[in-house]
Amino acid sequence: MWKIFITDLKNIGTNWVAMVLIGGLIILPSLYAWFNIAASWDPYGNTDQIPIGIVNEDEGATVRDQEIHAGDEVVKSLKENRSLDWKFVDREKAMDKLEYGDYFAVIVIPKNFSESLGTVISDQPEKADVEYYVNEKINAIAPKITEKGASAIVEQVTSNFISTVNEIIFEIFNDLGVEIEKNLPDIEKFEDYLFTLEKNLPEIHDKLNQTSEDANSAGDLINKAQDVLPRAKEVTSSGLKTIDNTTNFLNQAEDRLNKISPQIDKDLEKIQKMVSDTNSFVHEIDTSSIEFGEEKQISDSINSQIEKTLQSIGTIKGALKQVQEQNISNAPSNEQENQPDEGENEEENENETEKETENNIQVNPNQETINKAISELENMEQQLTNLQTQGSEIKSLAEKRKGQVEEAFSSIKERSETVNERVDAFVKEYKETIEPTVRNEVASAKQTLTEAREILVGIQSTIPEVESILNRTEGNLGDGKETLNKVLGEFPYINDKVNELANRIRNIQKDTDINEIIQLLQNNPEAEKGFFAEPVVLNQHKVFPIENYGTGMTPFYTVLSLWVGGLLLISLMSTEIHGPRAENYTGRQIYFGRLLTFLSIGLFQTLIVTLGDLYLLDVNIKEPLWFILFGILCSAVFVTMVYTVVSVFGDVGKAIAIIMLVLQIAGSGGTYPVVLLPKFFQVISPFLPFTYAVGIMREAVGGIVWEKVAHDVVFLVIFAILALILGGVLKNAINKMTHVLGEKARESGLFH
Template identity: 55%
Template sequence: MKNSWKIFSTDMKKTGTNWIALVIIGGLVLLPSLYAWFNIIASWDPYGQLDRMPVGIVNEDQGATVHDEDILVGDELINTLKEDDSMDWHFTDRQTAMERVEYGDYFAVIIIPEDFSEKLATVISDQPEKANVEYYVNEKINAISPKMTDKGASVIVENVSSQFISTVNGVIFDLFNTIGIELENELPDMERFKNYIFEMEERLPEIHDVLTGSLADANHATDIIHNAQELIPDAKRITENGLQTIDDTVAFLNEAENRLNELAPEIQKNLEHAQEVTANINTFIQDIHTADVDFTNSEQLSEQIDAQAAEAIQQIESIEAILQQLEEQSSPEDENSPNQEEIDAALEQLAALKTELENIQRGSSDLLTFMYESNEEMTHLLDGLKERAATTNESVDTFVKEYKETIEPTVLESVNNAQTTLNEARGILLEIQETIPEIENMLARTNTNLGEGKELLESILSEYPYVNSKITELADRIRQIQGETDIEEIIKLLQNDPEAEKSFFSEPIVLDANKIFPIANYGTGMTPFYTVLAIWVGGLLLISLLSTEVHKPEGFTIREQYFGKLFTFMTIGILQTLIITSGDLLLLQVGAAHPIWLIVFGLFISLVFMVIIYTLVSVFGDIGKATVIVLLVLQIAGSGGTYPVVLLPDFFQMINPFLPFTYAIDLMREAVGGIVWSRALRDMTFLLLFGLAAFILGVFLKQPINKHTRKLIKKSRESGMFH
């Protein structure tokens, strides 16, 4: 170890006494820091400079009309962008914009098409269409710029969408507010409707019974109408027959009245003659009774009485014949008509008179018999004949008087009444006859209506199961809704403040960002990667300019030479790292959470890297230099310094755990963002293992490997191409 320290001291003295060497070493110490600083400052805040990126904007929107109101969403968007400084917006026409984006003056072009407002307006139709925004980007200009302009285009779309959603929801919630007020006003009607549904559900079986009964009644009514229609011809026939019968009866009554008027004088004459005969009989008998009668002429007396009685009977029979003829002509179909009753009474009286006269005839015969046998009995019999004769005479007088005052006027009046009644009946039958066609039409219409009504009832009954199920389903749904929701709460929800709801839907979700390990800017975030890269580049510069071999190796072992030169490389590496990390903090003002630990971790990484780099070159020579360069290339791509490892191709994900950069960058990130000591210790452990592996390689394998590599070095120098 003493000889190793001697080698190191010699190198430091030579450097300090040789200004050329000092300048070169100074350059080697400073150059890596410039590499880190320039890269860090170049990427310090690229996303904060988007306002310098020129983007063309073309507005071709023609607008639209919604409910007689013109809308120009494109113009509103242009006015918004004119106040927006997130990018360098250039407002121009399509042709100019496309020419400039193709040439590279614009990174991108955004075109608002002419149907932009029109398609947005379809939101109120049953088939809304999405509006399109044309976006053109020139990806040839820069690899990152398309991502940045994409972000700008996305922001435009998001702003328009947010504003559109806010506006539409404002209108919707204005409508909801109105609906809520109307619902509140209509709540009693809704309650009544609910009760109607429940009542309908309860009464549906009764309605079904009524419909079934109505259908049965309709069928029965149809049968009745059909029967009535079948009876119409009979009614017509009966009416016609009735009219004919009335006409015949009226004609008969007229004939009877004329006949009565013709017979009345004859009846009067016969009645007067019968009255005269009965009066003569009565006078004759009285004369017999008051005078002295010669009974020797009793036979002649009896004959006179019998002749006169026979004559009276003959007259009565003549009157009976006339009255019977009149009765037959009066009303043969109605035995209870008033004229028949009077005629019958008259005939009964005439029969009684006839009987009395026949009794007188018999009394005269008895008188003749008793005249021969006994005078006293004859006198008694004569008294009887006298009494009968007087009674008969009075009866005849009474009948004649009654006939003149009652029978004849009553018969004539009855005939007139019958004529009047028949004329009225004829008028009624004529009206019936005129009404029959109307009744026939009415029955036909009623039959048609009943048929339609039956079809309607049958249709309703066929739909009854569906209606019943739907009413039941609706009632169950209302009960379910009553159990799950409160209509008053829904009304309160609908009556929310439209402006507040509009504001909510314009930005329904607010990102509450909580940065666990905040990084000030993109440059600070890239500091770990570029610092670690600069430390490795510093080692690469050292092996490019400084020799890993001792100039005069005599008296020094291979191992002593290894350690001696290692101390020199490590010293310069520490100086490089101190400048790099101090410059990050002091010159660039990198916002590290733990600045001291940033320097400490940097020095630790420098020592590990220098051991690896120096050992590879010291052991393998030019091959080692090539290996260091290859490792640099692999570690830049596969360490996850710029992109997350999960986004890298499979090969780089595979080699990532075996690269020192992986753990060195993580360790520096701990110092910049905030230390989680378990991760920091893990990273330092793996780095220590890499350094330990290189150290073992240099201590134990340098001598045997160098025997072979020196031959290769000698051979390469003989070519005159390598030093």
């Protein structure tokens, strides 16, 4: 085995053609890796070179007297966006460019774009559409990139729209919160009012029923009042007539009083003089010098004076009685005619009653004064009559005895003095009190009647208006009764709603606090707008950061180049020893001896490709040393497997190696995650060396997790061991069969 290996090395070193070919085999796999890595270095960093047509057909819209042009806003934002090569053209040109492949995609903003967005405030909002056209035959990846661009436009418009709408909403919320806070006392009062209303609903219902009954009674009263209005008119007219008559009577009484007043003054002076003379006469009589024969003369003199006085008193009393009769003669008829009829309205009754009372108050003092004066005159008459009687008794007393005469004269003197004093007092009272009082009362009565007449005239002029009011009130009362009945009919519903609302408020008070609601409503609209423009921020944390797409693809293309390197080796180099010296070695010796040669060339392939990744392409690899070592391991496994299948199966083995390459490119997860592959590739993926080789190389590029490395190394070693077992144990047996097949194939002249 070692002799074969050393011989192969000598032959390569001494044959410059072999040396050139081996050098090519060492370098060619690296080119495969480097070109692919460089080509895919940062494809997504150049998306600004992908032309995308933008067609803006939006006509704008008017929302609440404010014009909006959402399409123009989109165009404006795209002009500031350099993620893709936006081309702003019309629809016809854009579609032509798209069909010929000049544009990868076209995005059309329709005419009703703004109008559809504006429906957000309507009862039936409509979603705004954006038309997206893509030419997928140009490239397999480009449609995905352009689709992301279209999605980005939609997301941007959506974000701006949501943030703008939410800014307006939260401005309203903020204003609402301020207003609620401002009106919080009123809200709390309303809650109290509502609970009070709920508590008083039974009483309100009772009041409504009572009001309904009162309305019926009021209707009856209005009907009665309407019935008595004609009588009220008659009574008013009669009252005016009575007042006019009474005023005439008072004028006559005043005239009569003016006429008799001088006569009364004369009679009073006369009475006063006669009483004074009588009193003087009585006092002049000396009982000690009385001659009892003159008793008749004395008695006649006294009687004569008293008789004249009595006549004067009678004249005065008669005059006062006439005044009294004229002053009050009309009072009974006034009371009777001015008596308010039943059914008149309450205001008229009160006015009549007040007037009647006022008349009584003003007339009664007049009557009382005159009555008192008449009573005083009658008392004086009685005193004078008694004095006259005593004077008549003088004669009979004189006949009896002188002592009794003296006693009688003494009594006469006293009575005469009393009468004289009372007359003087009466005269004074008459002049100072009685006559002024009578005149004042007559004038007051006339004034009262004048005022009463004015009141009656006012009442008479008001009766038509009262009649109109009663008629109008009757109509309104009918409407009110109808409304009241309707309210009573709706009361159960109102009662249920008030109770329901009160219960809801109680539940809300249990679950929430209105102050918390106010705090939630009050906000910064600008801050809320920013929040809803990007409610979720993606904070990306790269556990094993990869610089770019090329770096991410480096493990796959490096592993692929190592397998391709093995294929190149078996394509140009023989796995067998030819010539006379072949007979000196066994099949196992040839297998292991030539394997060492292949492994040595594979080692140099690995060093070239890995070092080129590091220093030529400047791939950012976290663990460069382990990247090289893991590459050597992968190359040894791949070369062993490829060499073994070709050494054991010959040309069939070459086909097997190529088939394995095809399956591993698709099923190893080097480009797409295995979970995204069809089921077949997901099933075979664990049985492919690429799966573990790409995995272990990714650990070196991104950052090592040793448990994962150990797992991959174990499976790669298993693949190598299986290959060694196949080549070391079964090579001779299988070669005998493949030798026969090879000879047969060479007979056709098509194969070597």
